[in-house]
Amino acid sequence: MNLWLRLLWLLLATPFRGRLAVPDGVSRLWFHVGLLDLDTNGHMNNGRYLTLMDLGRMDLILRSGLWRAVLANKWTPVLSAASIRYRRELRLFRRFRLDSRIVAWGDSWFVMEQRFIACNRRGEEMVAAVALLRGGLYDRRAKAFVSVAQLLATVGVNAASPEPPEEVRAFLAAEAAMKHTARDAPKRAGTEAPGG
DSSP states (O other), rough: HHHHHHHHHHHHHHHSOOOOTTTTTTTEEEEEEGGGGGGGGSSSSSHHHHHHHHHHHHHHHHHHHHHHHHHHHHHEEEEEEEEEEOOSSOOOOOOEEEEEEEEEEEOOOOEEEEEEEEETTTEEEEEEEEEEEEEEEEEETTEEEOOOOEEEETTTTOOOOOOOHHHHHHHHHHHHHHHHHHHHHHHHHHHHOTTT
């Protein structure tokens, strides 16, 4: 099934799936690997994982009730960093689940964990891929990211971020280093020796 149909399915199914509490709720979406998901190796393309993860994050926004404030204020979801680890391939027609949850946050950003879970023939769950992402909601009028406190308040929540686990701290440190690398890239390109 292509991505537009998956998106339509998500939008139509949302009213029947119940409210999702934030920040502790877990979005669980089920999919099958389709022909359009495959790469030349006959398994799900690595980029398709990232695209499907958009649907998991959208499910969190829709089912938590955050979508009302997002639409009313014209906030834009923005992803600033992602790191994904592929563990097992997902082949044609394989059924799998995408679990999405918030694991930590700062003043104006969230870190989410998204996991692709498949079952083997014995019914045992196996992680096919796991990703960490950092992002937030951007207010174009204010030209700033919306504070997490304000976002949570729109759904009646006042909560402090849990202590980030080791892998989240490492991800945030790597993301900060990459941010500086990306910022300095034009300077480096201008000073690089020819042929270097």
